[in-house]
Amino acid sequence: MRFGIFGSAQAKRGGPDVDSGAGFREFVENNVKAEALGYVSSFVVEHHFTGFGQISATLNLLTWVAARTTTLRLGTAVITLPWHNPVLLAEQVATIDLLSGGRVDFGIGQGYRHNEFAGFCIPMEEADERFDESLEVLLKAWTSDTPWSHRGKYWQFDNVVVEPPTAQKPHPPLWMGAGRPASIKKVADLGYRLLLDQFAPIEQIGERIALFKAEVQARGRRFDPMSVAVTRSINVAMTAAERQKALETRMAARRRVHDLAQRPDGQNKSTIMTYANTLEAAEAGALYGTPDEIVTKLQTLRDVGAEYVLLNSTGGIETLRRFAKEIMPAFAGEPSRR
Amino acid sequence: MRFGIFGSAQAKRGGPDVDSGAGFREFVENNVKAEALGYVSSFVVEHHFTGFGQISATLNLLTWVAARTTTLRLGTAVITLPWHNPVLLAEQVATIDLLSGGRVDFGIGQGYRHNEFAGFCIPMEEADERFDESLEVLLKAWTSDTPWSHRGKYWQFDNVVVEPPTAQKPHPPLWMGAGRPASIKKVADLGYRLLLDQFAPIEQIGERIALFKAEVQARGRRFDPMSVAVTRSINVAMTAAERQKALETRMAARRRVHDLAQRPDGQNKSTIMTYANTLEAAEAGALYGTPDEIVTKLQTLRDVGAEYVLLNSTGGIETLRRFAKEIMPAFAGEPSRR
Numbered sequence: 001m002r003f004g005i006f007g008s009a010q011a012k013r014g015g016p017d018v019d020s021g022a023g024f025r026e027f028v029e030n031n032v033k034a035e036a037l038g039y040v041s042s043f044v045v046e047h048h049f050t051g052f053g054q055i056s057a058t059l060n061l062l063t064w065v066a067a068r069t070t071t072l073r074l075g076t077a078v079i080t081l082p083w084h085n086p087v088l089l090a091e092q093v094a095t096i097d098l099l100s101g102g103r104v105d106f107g108i109g110q111g112y113r114h115n116e117f118a119g120f121c122i123p124m125e126e127a128d129e130r131f132d133e134s135l136e137v138l139l140k141a142w143t144s145d146t147p148w149s150h151r152g153k154y155w156q157f158d159n160v161v162v163e164p165p166t167a168q169k170p171h172p173p174l175w176m177g178a179g180r181p182a183s184i185k186k187v188a189d190l191g192y193r194l195l196l197d198q199f200a201p202i203e204q205i206g207e208r209i210a211l212f213k214a215e216v217q218a219r220g221r222r223f224d225p226m227s228v229a230v231t232r233s234i235n236v237a238m239t240a241a242e243r244q245k246a247l248e249t250r251m252a253a254r255r256r257v258h259d260l261a262q263r264p265d266g267q268n269k270s271t272i273m274t275y276a277n278t279l280e281a282a283e284a285g286a287l288y289g290t291p292d293e294i295v296t297k298l299q300t301l302r303d304v305g306a307e308y309v310l311l312n313s314t315g316g317i318e319t320l321r322r323f324a325k326e327i328m329p330a331f332a333g334e335p336s337r338r
Numbered sequence: 339m340r341f342g343i344f345g346s347a348q349a350k351r352g353g354p355d356v357d358s359g360a361g362f363r364e365f366v367e368n369n370v371k372a373e374a375l376g377y378v379s380s381f382v383v384e385h386h387f388t389g390f391g392q393i394s395a396t397l398n399l400l401t402w403v404a405a406r407t408t409t410l411r412l413g414t415a416v417i418t419l420p421w422h423n424p425v426l427l428a429e430q431v432a433t434i435d436l437l438s439g440g441r442v443d444f445g446i447g448q449g450y451r452h453n454e455f456a457g458f459c460i461p462m463e464e465a466d467e468r469f470d471e472s473l474e475v476l477l478k479a480w481t482s483d484t485p486w487s488h489r490g491k492y493w494q495f496d497n498v499v500v501e502p503p504t505a506q507k508p509h510p511p512l513w514m515g516a517g518r519p520a521s522i523k524k525v526a527d528l529g530y531r532l533l534l535d536q537f538a539p540i541e542q543i544g545e546r547i548a549l550f551k552a553e554v555q556a557r558g559r560r561f562d563p564m565s566v567a568v569t570r571s572i573n574v575a576m577t578a579a580e581r582q583k584a585l586e587t588r589m590a591a592r593r594r595v596h597d598l599a600q601r602p603d604g605q606n607k608s609t610i611m612t613y614a615n616t617l618e619a620a621e622a623g624a625l626y627g628t629p630d631e632i633v634t635k636l637q638t639l640r641d642v643g644a645e646y647v648l649l650n651s652t653g654g655i656e657t658l659r660r661f662a663k664e665i666m667p668a669f670a671g672e673p674s675r676r
Contacts, residue, residue: 011436011501011502011503012501012502012503013483013499013501013502013503014503020436020502020503020505021436021437021439021502021505024433024436024437024502025437028437048425048429048498048500048501049498049499049500049501050501051499051501053501053502054501056426056429056433056500056501056502057426057429057430057432057433059398060397060398060401060430060433060434060437061433061437063398063401063402063405064401064402064404064405064437066402067401067402067405067406068405083423083426084423084426085421085422085423087386087458088394088395088421088422091386091394091395092395092398094395095349095362095394095395095398095399096398098349098358098359098362099359099362099363099366099398099399099402101359118496118497119495119496119497119498120425120495121494121495121496145351156459157457157458157459158456158457158459159456159457160386160387160457161351161387161389162386162387162394163349163350163351163386163387163388163389163391163392163394164349164350164351164358164359164362164391164394165349165350165351165352165358167358167359
């Protein structure tokens with residue numbers, strides 16, 4: 001198995017006496033430490049207008065992380081294409097990829113939070129169409145050495161060659177978040193890699209991996225188990241009280257995101273909105289417990305086909321260190337069974 | 339006097355055997371060395387679709403430089419506002435400012451190259467209006483701790499608070515390129531700092547500084563000579579042949595940029611298009627010659643009021659090292675006479 005980290009940093013607006021940058025700097029230091037501990041990647045979110053200071057300029061924070069690391073894969077989970085001018089985005093991704101010696105894993109999505117669509121004044125109904133058009137432009141930008149034009153519904157470019165080039169050819173690996181069968185088929189269709197969310201219970205993870213594998217193979221390609229990354233929240237909780245507290249914190253965080261994401265009409269159909277927010281669901285979707293319990297859960301996850309896990313540590317770097325020392329070796333050493 | 343560096347990096351699209359990233363990595367290393375040599379800032383250009391690989395994702399390259407340095411001011415010269423979503427731009431600038439501990443010097447402009455307007459399918463006639471609207475949004479984004487909305491001609495945002503906050507309050511210093519009297523008055527009016535281009539002959543530099551000083555003082559503010567940065571190309575050319583070669587290279591580079599910038603109707607009225615591209619003009623606008631000749635030219639520049647000079651070294655880091663060792667001490671030690 002392989003392990004990466006998944007997460008965000010916080011930098012809240014505050015008074016002049018608050019060091020808003022502390023969360024960002026700690027995030028960078030934790031990434032440096034994670035690389036040394038054997039984590040292979042860091043996948044970072046992009047969010048806007050949360051009011052609690054989540055990372056917005058993901059590619060800039062990742063660039064800083066990149067400059068401080070040497071092997072860590074630099075993942076986005078995910079960049080929401082509808083917010084970005086696709087040519088500027090192609091240039092930004094290429095610049096990091098080039099400087100980092102080809103370490104970008106570019107995760108993309110169409111957005112699911114109502115508060116972001118509302119803030120950018122972009123109708124949520126345009127998300128699909130905008131995603132498809134942006135992706136088309138990104139691919140042209142990365143792969144065309146001769147001038148091209150684009151006359152789309154949302155973007156127009158005339159006779160351009162986009163520089164710099166990416167280091168990875170033809171472009172950095174693309175990852176897409178998906179949950180519904182139709183979305184998973186789309187990822188297989190496009191030939192990209194699959195990001196599975198941190199909330200789905202293990203059985204659902206298994207079903208999604210099995211579907212993706214079948215869809216990839218049905219298209220005549222070999223299935224690589226490392227082309228699926230599953231995010232899991234982790235917390236080493238030794239006592240029942242610690243576990244209870246960790247689960248409650250997690251449920252509160254989910255409510256907060258749910259409130260930002262939900263549409264005024266309550267009709268947000270994103271997969272991420274479909275999970276129950278109960279103690280049982282939180283427990284089923286996360287790696288919370290003693291080291292032995294985490295090992296058991298991880299083995300179950302592996303048994304359903306997950307070979308690449310991104311850990312979202314709610315216990316900070318200490319949990320990641322403990323996992324790396326006490327648990328990772330037993331799993332990292334085994335060869336993939338596929 | 340204070341000295342910074344000004345410049346670009348190159349990363350050309352090429353075949354699979356070309357290391358396109360070499361120019362970018364060398365640029366970063368030169369910035370690290372420049373900081374150690376006593377240069378206080380690095381101002382970096384933004385350009386698109388040049389065909390010769392100029393920096394496009396300026397803020398990403400600068401982020402990498404920022405992560406490798408500790409005191410160097412991180413300047414843009416300039417970010418062209420009409421290309422960017424102003425909220426995304428505000429987030430990017432704030433992220434670097436926060437991570438770097440408040441080292442961003444944010445230089446902005448409205449664009450002058452026809453090939454960029456054409457490539458982005460933005461009419462050049464909208465440049466002024468787009469610049470003003472973007473600036474308004476940027477300032478709101480940086481300074482508002484409570485939700486705000488914007489209903490503009492080009493951009494709309496609804497009920498947003500932009501995060502993270504900048505480290506510098508109320509926001510990073512703003513710099514604007516200007517040449518014409520009306521533009522210089524606008525910079526004074528806005529209370530920003532002034533970037534003077536690398537082509538204007540010394541007498542014109544003097545006139546512009548004098549006008550800016552008068553306009554600042556007419557508005558009841560103290561004039562700070564360090565609020566004007568003058569860019570100069572530098573080359574230590576010991577022999578007449580070396581100097582001739584350096585001047586010819588410079589003229590060829592100017593022709594290349596002229597061709598990208600000129601409109602099909604030949605009516606590009608930007609200041610930068612008005613300078614003659616002759617040997618004499620190149621000589622008058624640049625610091626080319628023996629160390630003694632450079633000292634004399636620099637003294638002339640200082641005599642007309644320039645106290646902050648950004649060096650664009652066509653001789654690479656060796657010239658910057660030589661300047662720092664042999665010339666900078668004599669000027670850096672003197673107090674400002676204003």
